[in-house]
Every structure is written in structure tokens, then in C-alpha cells.
Amino acid sequence: MTKPILTVDRLTKVYDGGFTALDAVSLEIAEGEILALLGPNGAGKTTLISTICGIVQPTSGTVSVGGHDTQSEYRAARSLIGLVPQEINLEPFEKVINTVRFSRGLFGKPRNDAYLEKILRQLSLWDKKDDAIRTLSGGMKRRVLIAKALSHEPRVLFLDEPTAGVDVELRRDMWEIVRTLSDSGVTIILTTHYIEEAEAMADRVGVINNGRILLVEEKADLMARMGQKELRIDLAEPITTLPEGLRGRDLELEDGGARLVYRYDTRAERTGIVRLLTALQAEGLVVSDVETKQSSLEEIFVGLVKEGDAA
Numbered sequence: 001m002t003k004p005i006l007t008v009d010r011l012t013k014v015y016d017g018g019f020t021a022l023d024a025v026s027l028e029i030a031e032g033e034i035l036a037l038l039g040p041n042g043a044g045k046t047t048l049i050s051t052i053c054g055i056v057q058p059t060s061g062t063v064s065v066g067g068h069d070t071q072s073e074y075r076a077a078r079s080l081i082g083l084v085p086q087e088i089n090l091e092p093f094e095k096v097i098n099t100v101r102f103s104r105g106l107f108g109k110p111r112n113d114a115y116l117e118k119i120l121r122q123l124s125l126w127d128k129k130d131d132a133i134r135t136l137s138g139g140m141k142r143r144v145l146i147a148k149a150l151s152h153e154p155r156v157l158f159l160d161e162p163t164a165g166v167d168v169e170l171r172r173d174m175w176e177i178v179r180t181l182s183d184s185g186v187t188i189i190l191t192t193h194y195i196e197e198a199e200a201m202a203d204r205v206g207v208i209n210n211g212r213i214l215l216v217e218e219k220a221d222l223m224a225r226m227g228q229k230e231l232r233i234d235l236a237e238p239i240t241t242l243p244e245g246l247r248g249r250d251l252e253l254e255d256g257g258a259r260l261v262y263r264y265d266t267r268a269e270r271t272g273i274v275r276l277l278t279a280l281q282a283e284g285l286v287v288s289d290v291e292t293k294q295s296s297l298e299e300i301f302v303g304l305v306k307e308g309d310a311a
């Protein structure tokens with residue numbers, strides 16, 4: 001990994017009342033990457049973001065952004081972070097341009113209308129700059145939230161469920177915006193319930209449940225796992241061991257020898273199925289049924305969450 005822009009080290013949050021919302025979470029995020037944090041309701045996603053952004057005090061552990069500790073060097077660390085919250089928290093009678101100017105001012109940055117124009121244009125909001133927030137559509141308001149979060153030129157942008165409750169079209173717009181921002185060099189961490197969203201946008205995917213990170217993996221690797229398919233071959237007569245001619249393949253004997261399970265990569269040029277069936281025939285095995293089954297990211301996700309719950 002290139003030098004991390006964000007390092008989270010054994011971050012734990014126990015809320016008043018004793019509930020552990022984060023349990024020793026460690027995470028490194030490289031400059032320029034898009035990380036999607038996937039997790040069910042109550043997994044701890046918002047708590048993690050809020051703790052990194054200094055809104056929630058950690059019980060233990062550390063966070064550093066661009067080399068600045070978020071506790072001992074709060075202002076320096078916070079100025080590198082932009083946060084797009086889940087809830088729309090805008091002043092309804094304020095104009096778009098004033099909203100972003102004000103937000104920039106809060107970080108003590110000198111006025112820079114050229115920069116604000118650039119981000120408003122990037123978010124297709126420039127035409128609306130003099131409109132009052134209350135006159136904007138829900139989608140436009142979400143864009144204003146992003147513009148606000150970018151107003152002080154942060155290097156890391158957090159998006160907390162950017163597309164929760166929005167329609168499909170707006171969701172796709174949002175994905176496009178995130179990609180554009182990423183191309184312009186901003187590191188992006190987003191939380192989502194939607195596996196499809198993580199698939200569409202992320203370089204890496206993290207799965208969080210019960211306050212624990214269960215996995216952080218390159219999306220491409222996860223997709224490769226997703227590409228795995230199973231071919232289940234039911235045999236007319238059960239066998240006790242694999243015949244010589246069938247060994248050396250990703251093949252398992254299940255169901256008391258009545259079923260062969262063959263795993264193959266759907267992306268590979270050759271699946272090896274024809275050769276396998278030919279070999280079965282050569283061994284004199286009679287096939288009574290075949291069935292294929294695909295392992296999806298959804299399954300991987302659900303499986304991980306279940307395992308985590310059982311632990």
C-alpha cells in the first residue's frame with residue numbers, strides 16, 4: 001500500500017450504558033482510494049465515521065489523518081476531513097453559495113470563490129448557486145451536502161450512506177460524482193447497506209458487524225471469489241473414493257459419495273466442465289443430475305455476518 005492517509009488503530013467505543021459499538025477496529029486507507037464499508041443496521045459504521053471525525057470520543061485507540069493524531073492535533077487532522085452526513089442538515093433559507101462559503105469559513109480558510117465555483121460546477125450546482133436551499137430537490141440538497149463537505153479542501157471525504165432512501169437514478173448520479181471526486185485526488189470512504197453500491201464504486205471493501213471489521217479486501221479479489229461457481233454432479237451409484245482419472249481437479253466427494261462438487265472460475269477461458277464429464281464417462285460413472293450454484297458477494301457478506309454473530 002502507498003503511504004496511508006488515514007490510520008485507525010485498535011479503536012474502541014463503549015457508549016455510556018456499556019454498549020460496545022466499536023471493538024478494536026484497525027484500518028489503513030491509502031491516499032486516493034475508495035473504500036466502501038459494508039455492514040447491516042447497527043454494525044457501527046456511523047460510530048466509526050463519527051469517531052474518526054472527532055464527533056464521538058473514542059474509549060481507546062487512536063486515529064491519525066495525514067500524520068496528525070485526531071485527539072492531540074484535532075484541528076490539523078479535522079481540516080483534512082470532509083464529512084457528508086446521513087441526515088440533511090442545511091439551513092433552508094440560505095443560498096447555496098453562502099452555505100458553502102460559510103462552511104469554508106468555519107475551518108478558518110480564506111475566501112476562495114474560484115475553488116467554490118469549481119466544486120459547485122463539478123456537482124452541477126453552479127446554476128443553483130443563488131437559490132435558497134429549500135427550493136432545491138432532495139437530490140440537489142444531497143449535492144449541497146457534498147459541496148459543503150468539500151468547501152475547505154479536505155483530502156479525505158466520508159460519505160455516510162450517500163444513497164440511503166434515494167431513487168435508482170439519483171443513486172447512479174451519486175456514483176458518478178464519487179468517481180469524479182476520486183479522479184480529482186480525494187480519498188473516499190463511504191458506508192453503505194447496498195452490496196451493489198460497494199461493487200460499483202469501491203477499490204476495497206470492508207465488512208463491519210457488531211463493531212468489528214470482519215474483512216477488508218480488494219474488490220477485485222472479492223469479485224474473483226464471486227466468480228467461483230460450483231457444479232454439483234449427482235451420481236446414480238455412490239462411490240467411496242475418487243477414481244484415479246478424476247484426481248488433480250478441484251473436486252470433492254460429498255453426500256456419502258453420491259455427489260461430486262466441482263469448483264471452477266466463471267472468468268477462466270475454460271471451465272473444464274466438458275473434460276470433467278468426459279472423464280466421468282471414461283471412469284464408467286453414471287450421472288443422474290447436475291446443478292450449478294454461484295457464490296455471490298451477497299453470500300460472502302451474509303456468511304461473514306452470520307459467522308461473526310455466532311462468535
Ligand SMILES: Nc1ncnc2c1ncn2[C@@H]1O[C@H](COP(=O)(O)OP(=O)(O)OP(=O)(O)O)[C@@H](O)[C@H]1O
Nearest residue numbers: 015016019021039040041042043044045046047048
Ligand atoms: N449515542 C449512543 N448511545 C448508545 N448507543 C449508541 C449510540 N449511538 C449508537 N449506538 C448504538 O451503537 C450501535 C452502532 O450504531 P451505528 O449508528 O454506528 O451503526 P450503523 O452501522 O451506522 O447503523 P445504520 O446502518 O443503521 O446507520 C447500535 O447498536 C446503536 O444502537
